[in-house]
Amino acid sequence: MIKKQILSYTVFLVSLCLAGCFYRPNAQRSSLVTPTESNLIVVGYAQVGAESDWRVANTQSFKSTFTEENGFELIFIDAQQKPENQIKALRNFIQQEVDYIVLAPIVESGWDSVLKEVKEAGIPLILSDRMVNVEDDSLYVSWVGGNFVKEGEDSVEWLHNYLKEIGRDKEIINIVEMQGTLGSTAEIGRTEGIEKKIAEYPNFRLLEKQTGDFVQSMGQEVMEGFLKKYDDIDVLIAQNDNMAFGAIDAIEAAGLVPGKDIIIISIDAVKAALEEIVAGRINASIECNPLHGPRVAEIIRKLEAGEPVEKKIYVNEEIFDIKNAAERLPTREY
Numbered sequence: 291m292i293k294k295q296i297l298s299y300t301v302f303l304v305s306l307c308l309a310g311c312f313y314r315p316n317a318q319r320s321s322l323v324t325p326t327e328s329n330l331i332v333v334g335y336a337q338v339g340a341e342s343d344w345r346v347a348n349t350q351s352f353k354s355t356f357t358e359e360n361g362f363e364l365i366f367i368d369a370q371q372k373p374e375n376q377i378k379a380l381r382n383f384i385q386q387e388v389d390y391i392v393l394a395p396i397v398e399s400g401w402d403s404v405l406k407e408v409k410e411a412g413i414p415l416i417l418s419d420r421m422v423n424v425e426d427d428s429l430y431v432s433w434v435g436g437n438f439v440k441e442g443e444d445s446v447e448w449l450h451n452y453l454k455e456i457g458r459d460k461e462i463i464n465i466v467e468m469q470g471t472l473g474s475t476a477e478i479g480r481t482e483g484i485e486k487k488i489a490e491y492p493n494f495r496l497l498e499k500q501t502g503d504f505v506q507s508m509g510q511e512v513m514e515g516f517l518k519k520y521d522d523i524d525v526l527i528a529q530n531d532n533m534a535f536g537a538i539d540a541i542e543a544a545g546l547v548p549g550k551d552i553i554i555i556s557i558d559a560v561k562a563a564l565e566e567i568v569a570g571r572i573n574a575s576i577e578c579n580p581l582h583g584p585r586v587a588e589i590i591r592k593l594e595a596g597e598p599v600e601k602k603i604y605v606n607e608e609i610f611d612i613k614n615a616a617e618r619l620p621t622r623e624y
């Protein structure tokens with residue numbers, strides 16, 4: 291184990307040395323530094339929170355990648371889904387003179403001032419998972435994440451194909467939609483994709499949409515509300531798995547069978563969702579891959595080596611349903 295760690299650290303350092311030197315973008319730091327244990331690359335990560343299984347897997351991906359063995363010191367901040375905590379975290383990272391800042395923005399708006407401060411401090415900022423809505427895109431170096439619009443579109447396209455398979459494609463289909471955190475890129479993109487596709491099928495009716503903030507307990511509450519209001523719901527599209535888990539509890543409490551009386555489609559495809567697919571309570575889950583730690587480390591490696599980095603990096607994602615969930619469960623990482 292120790293040998294393996296030494297080997298991976300050595301490989302990382304050698305790849306940096308091959309690039310010529312260790313570049314520190316912060317002007318107050320020396321531009322040529324010898325990589326010793328006390329001179330690790332310091333990365334501040336302002337994380338959204340711990341609102342879902344996806345988020346927990348994402349945090350774990352960063353913590354297991356940005357280790358001392360790999361040449362990093364990680365300063366991890368859980369913003370508890372409060373944008374003001376993320377802004378505070380960024381200002382603290384500036385004060386601590388970190389080498390890189392990674393931000394998974396809770397919402398897209400409100401970033402111009404603090405990102406200008408980060409840029410003025412000479413700290414490269416990498417966006418992970420979600421986007422920011424800023425006038426000047428030089429305020430961030432790179433973004434890596436999922437294609438949220440496509441995830442939304444895929445959920446409705448899957449429904450259309452499934453209804454065809456079961457001979458219900460000519461029926462009027464009543465859909466309720468559970469959105470994630472309003473104003474987040476994941477919610478904005480998925481809502482856009484879902485609604486664009488619903489509009490393409492004349493037999494699909496969107497009864498109502500409401501936010502469950504990506505949280506299981508809120509998913510349950512929102513579904514309870516939908517069930518009180520409508521007695522003809524055919525489909526729930528939940529913008530993440532955890533809200534679907536909450537909705538399943540509400541549907542069962544109302545005496546209905548999730549996955550049968552109400553078709554359930556969710557987004558993320560975490561391990562527990564694949565288990566729900568096998569159990570028949572979720573019909574499909576559209577993957578949103580959370581394993582961004584190594585992807586961000588690769589961006590940093592390129593920056594350290596003076597190599598160009600892509601401005602936007604989209605991650606490939608799959609669709610899971612009863613046809614592939616069981617076979618993929620044993621090797622599912624999150």
Ligand code: AHR
Pocket residue numbers: 341342343344345419420476504529530531557558578
């Ligand atoms: O931004 C990605 C979304 O955030 C995931 O779908 C959700 O589970 C998380 O909270």
